[in-house]
Amino acid sequence: MTTATAPVPTAKKEVIKEDAMWLQKELINRNYHELATAHERGKKVAATFVPGNLNELLMCFDLARSLPETNALQNAMRKKSGKMVLDAERDGHSEDVCTYVKADLGMMLAGEKGPTGEALPRPDVLLLSYTGCFTFMKWFELIRQKYDCETTMLHVPYQGDGRINPSMREYVVKQIKEKVIPTLERVSGVKFDIDRLRGYMRESQKAEDDLVRVLQSAKHRPSPIDGYFGAVYYIGPIFTAFRGVPEATRYYEVLRKEVEERMRAGKGPVTPEGDHPGEKYRLVVEGPPNWTSFREFWKMFYDEGAVVVASTYSKVGGVYDFGFRHDAERPLESLADYCLGCYTNLNFPQRIDMICKYMDEYQADGLLINSIKSCNSFSAGQLLILREVEKRTGKPAAFIESDLVDPRYFSAANIKNRLESYFQMIKQKRTSSENVHRH
Amino acid sequence: MSVQDVVKRCEGLFEDLEFNAVKQWKAAHPGAKAIGYMPIYVPREIIHAAGMLPVGIFGGGDQIEVIQGDAYYQSYICRIPRSTLELGLNGKLDCLDGMLFPSICDVIRNLSGMWQIMFKDKYVKYFDLPQNYDDDTGGRFYIHEMEALRKDLSSLGGRQITDDNLRDSIAVYNENRKAVRELYMYRAQKPWQAPTSEMYLVLRAGCVLPPEEHTALVREYISETEKQKRPQRDNARVILTGAFCEQPPLGLIKSIEMAGCYVVDDDFQLIQSWLLDEVPVNDDPLGELSKAFLHRSASTSSKYDEKKADKGQFLLRQVKTRGAEGVIFAAPSFCDPALLERPMLQEILARHKIPYTAFKYAENTGQMAPIREQAGTFADSIKLWSAA
Numbered sequence: 001m002t003t004a005t006a007p008v009p010t011a012k013k014e015v016i017k018e019d020a021m022w023l024q025k026e027l028i029n030r031n032y033h034e035l036a037t038a039h040e041r042g043k044k045v046a047a048t049f050v051p052g053n054l055n056e057l058l059m060c061f062d063l064a065r066s067l068p069e070t071n072a073l074q075n076a077m078r079k080k081s082g083k084m085v086l087d088a089e090r091d092g093h094s095e096d097v098c099t100y101v102k103a104d105l106g107m108m109l110a111g112e113k114g115p116t117g118e119a120l121p122r123p124d125v126l127l128l129s130y131t132g133c134f135t136f137m138k139w140f141e142l143i144r145q146k147y148d149c150e151t152t153m154l155h156v157p158y159q160g161d162g163r164i165n166p167s168m169r170e171y172v173v174k175q176i177k178e179k180v181i182p183t184l185e186r187v188s189g190v191k192f193d194i195d196r197l198r199g200y201m202r203e204s205q206k207a208e209d210d211l212v213r214v215l216q217s218a219k220h221r222p223s224p225i226d227g228y229f230g231a232v233y234y235i236g237p238i239f240t241a242f243r244g245v246p247e248a249t250r251y252y253e254v255l256r257k258e259v260e261e262r263m264r265a266g267k268g269p270v271t272p273e274g275d276h277p278g279e280k281y282r283l284v285v286e287g288p289p290n291w292t293s294f295r296e297f298w299k300m301f302y303d304e305g306a307v308v309v310a311s312t313y314s315k316v317g318g319v320y321d322f323g324f325r326h327d328a329e330r331p332l333e334s335l336a337d338y339c340l341g342c343y344t345n346l347n348f349p350q351r352i353d354m355i356c357k358y359m360d361e362y363q364a365d366g367l368l369i370n371s372i373k374s375c376n377s378f379s380a381g382q383l384l385i386l387r388e389v390e391k392r393t394g395k396p397a398a399f400i401e402s403d404l405v406d407p408r409y410f411s412a413a414n415i416k417n418r419l420e421s422y423f424q425m426i427k428q429k430r431t432s433s434e435n436v437h438r439h
Numbered sequence: 440m441s442v443q444d445v446v447k448r449c450e451g452l453f454e455d456l457e458f459n460a461v462k463q464w465k466a467a468h469p470g471a472k473a474i475g476y477m478p479i480y481v482p483r484e485i486i487h488a489a490g491m492l493p494v495g496i497f498g499g500g501d502q503i504e505v506i507q508g509d510a511y512y513q514s515y516i517c518r519i520p521r522s523t524l525e526l527g528l529n530g531k532l533d534c535l536d537g538m539l540f541p542s543i544c545d546v547i548r549n550l551s552g553m554w555q556i557m558f559k560d561k562y563v564k565y566f567d568l569p570q571n572y573d574d575d576t577g578g579r580f581y582i583h584e585m586e587a588l589r590k591d592l593s594s595l596g597g598r599q600i601t602d603d604n605l606r607d608s609i610a611v612y613n614e615n616r617k618a619v620r621e622l623y624m625y626r627a628q629k630p631w632q633a634p635t636s637e638m639y640l641v642l643r644a645g646c647v648l649p650p651e652e653h654t655a656l657v658r659e660y661i662s663e664t665e666k667q668k669r670p671q672r673d674n675a676r677v678i679l680t681g682a683f684c685e686q687p688p689l690g691l692i693k694s695i696e697m698a699g700c701y702v703v704d705d706d707f708q709l710i711q712s713w714l715l716d717e718v719p720v721n722d723d724p725l726g727e728l729s730k731a732f733l734h735r736s737a738s739t740s741s742k743y744d745e746k747k748a749d750k751g752q753f754l755l756r757q758v759k760t761r762g763a764e765g766v767i768f769a770a771p772s773f774c775d776p777a778l779l780e781r782p783m784l785q786e787i788l789a790r791h792k793i794p795y796t797a798f799k800y801a802e803n804t805g806q807m808a809p810i811r812e813q814a815g816t817f818a819d820s821i822k823l824w825s826a827a
């Protein structure tokens with residue numbers, strides 16, 4: 001399973017960022033510092049996954065929050081994950097399984113130093129939100145095996161029929177009430193206060209409104225944002241330890257204003273090398289990015305004038321652009337709906353519908369699938385998605401392969417070749433379609 | 440039938456990828472439906488209670504060339520979904536009126552949606568299984584899932600599935616499970632009399648035969664093989680684990696045995712031994728199926744272990760009760776559940792000083808020499824070690 005957060009690349013030459021990106025970096029680094037000092041400040045630490053994370057609930061118990069996928073990808077962006085993956089494999093983990101898991105286990109083997117170099121504390125509680133990814137379950141069982149920490153499981157049923165039925169919601173709510181909350185109360189020593197939860201959820205909603213406006217700004221031509229490479233920065237705070245925090249609300253307000261300003265000025269996205277050179281191709285991307293060569297990967301797009309206008313990955317920690325908001329009036333039910341509605345918890349017809357909708361509403365030229373070796377939750381069946389989307393939209397789709405945090409699976413030359421051919425294909429298709437219209 | 444005849448019949452059923460047994464059953468029961476299910480577990484009682492034939496689909500094995508199925512999967516996905524798709528696209532599963540995809544892993548989960556898109560004229564259901572084991576929480580959810588299946592199959596079959604139907608079917612499957620347990624017990628006692636390569640085929644027949652017929656077949660195998668005394672060898676007694684979904688080729692099982700191992704327990708086709716004892720036949724059939732699932736079912740890597748202390752206990756019990764001397768971890772390549780679980784189980788075995796070895800396979804693995812060498816070395820080391 002994959003997930004997003006705000007990458008904080010360490011580059012030697014100056015990297016251009018929007019103000020909001022700096023703010024975001026500050027937030028993420030601050031969280032690492034808070035985690036590093038949590039135990040000395042008498043705070044307990046919870047680890048949980050990005051999809052279906054119950055951040056507002058965890059905050060009700062004053063728990064510091066660590067997200068292992070985020071740690072893995074941050075390590076990957078700092079070129080540290082390759083060794084961690086190898087160390088885990090040497091320790092007996094199969095080369096076939098998820099590299100997020102192995103990067104996390106490798107980090108533990110190397111002395112539990114987090115991405116920023118500060119120590120990452122052992123979690124006091126694992127909140128195993130089993131949302132949209134089977135590997136999560138084994139991942140936390142592996143951590144529990146090593147650390148023997150308290151673990152509470154939240155089983156989120158899959159939307160196999162393409163809808164949330166009342167029994168699914170009731171099941172999740174009951175687990176939150178009867179398993180998750182009592183465990184968090186016991187571990188933290190803090191009594192649950194539903195009004196505190198409501199307060200955080202009201203805050204979440206404001207940030208979610210702004211995030212949606214940011215993501216939907218890509219419907220504009222030219223798009224002021226990149227809905228994939230840029231979006232992984234944007235979703236960082238809301239998908240991790242900051243949803244429900246006033247600083248995150250402020251972050252999204254700043255971000256929205258910045259993006260609106262770019263839109264008014266007719267500007268494209270900000271890339272690490274400055275303004276986007278000009279929008280030639282508008283793409284929808286399915287699948288998580290590669291983190292080990294994130295900048296190089298992104299550059300292959302903007303060098304060719306490609307902008308990603310929408311992506312499924314930016315919905316992995318919550319699908320907000322189809323209307324869902326955390327709802328303080330029905331807090332536990334709303335947390336359940338949030339978990340049930342995350343992208344990888346959607347069935348295939350739903351995923352295909354969503355992509356086709358993006359292709360249409362964002363006036364995309366085509367679909368690109370970045371298939372990730374590590375992530376069966378995304379990858380198994382993506383070739384059918386490709387065929388179906390091509391069939392339904394008549395627009396070209398392309399397929400590339402890489403991995404999340406294992407540098408061995410990023411072949412820059414192959415990917416670049418495929419992308420260049422794909423852009424050529426879009427160009428030809430566009431030209432022939434223009435010729436048809438002309439005659 | 441002699442034991443050879445029983446095995447031959449089972450082998451014929453196993454090799455028949457046209458599913459003629461299913462077609463014959465349907466011809467003998469005009470209008471009745473057949474419902475396929477994938478590993479690991481679905482409550483077959485509900486399908487049976489609908490007057491339908493439950494059919495276990497375990498991929499195409501090593502007898503099918505996968506061409507179309509490969510076009511849907513990257514090289515790093517296991518083989519069972521691609522060979523299953525191949526069977527579907529070649530029309531070999533046309534005799535099935537529906538398919539159930541239980542929760543086991545993300546690949547089979549996603550295959551459910553692919554099936555919805557690719558086989559629109561069939562009934563397709565992703566069947567969720569609870570990972571919370573409280574009767575009032577996971578149980579309630581599970582009963583709801585079963586009720587939904589009951590409703591769907593009632594409507595597909597054009598007749599209501601009554602509680603009486605369910606009770607009758609539970610009784611039928613109780614008897615089937617009892618026979619399967621007897622076979623497992625018999626093999627553990629006399630593994631030379633019931634080689635796993637034969638027992639596998641006898642159990643696999645249960646994927647296409649009605650349970651009543653399969654129960655009789657299992658018992659016939661036990662009584663017939665008992666009549667024919669076979670040589671007892673000084674083999675190592677091993678548990679084989681990790682093969683609960685994509686099945687190894689029969690040649691691989693034979694290779695392990697030829698290398699000097701008696702497999703005295705395994706998790707092949709786990710559905711047949713999933714529920715560990717009888718499901719009470721009473722006023723609340725779905726409630727009892729739920730309790731059996733939550734509290735008295737096999738442990739496997741796609742089920743959550745609530746406590747750290749629970750991890751590996753099922754395997755340790757298997758080792759103890761079957762008198763095993765070692766464990767073979769045999770997992771399909773790219774199988775997340777089995778491969779992620781393996782290091783945890785290995786650690787526990789090491790702590791208990793139980794020897795183990797591990798390898799990967801695919802359902803079409805053709806080269807058996809490395810497996811034979813590895814299993815042979817393992818068997819030798821057990822014998823040398825225990826003699827020391």
